[in-house]
Amino acid sequence: MNQSLSIANSGLQAQQSRVHAAAHNIANLTTDDFRPQQVALSSREGGGVRAEVSSAPNSGPPRFDPQSGELLGNFSGTDLPTEALTLISARRAYGANLALLRTELERGQELMRILE
Secondary structure (H helix, E strand, C coil), X not given: CCHHHHHHHHHXXXXXXXXXXXXXXXXXXXXXXXXXXXXXXXXXXXXXXXXXXXXXXXXXXXXXXXXXXXXXXXXXXCCHHHHHHHHHHHHHHHHHHHHHHHHHXXXXXXXXXXXX
8 A cells, every 4th residue: 555545544543533532432421430531643653643542540520419428429531622622623634634545546546547
């Protein structure tokens, strides 16, 4: 596979991981003691990006019984505005990687046309 296509493909997969984690976190917004997933992106040797998914170290703030004051657990650690921003930025990055794929495919088609 062409290096540019490989780089774009790794970018698409990384953004897919970000969207999946954000959707999972949003779905668990009201789940007590939920530790949201985090996605760390790093560059790969030879080009491209790697996405590593892990759980946040802590859940949300403590949740107490309003009557007794007893600790019931923790709220979800999901921050909805952060997840919304993640979805927006992942969408834009996904689009940029798709544009690279399209450009590379068009370039390959043009080269084939010239060589005919």
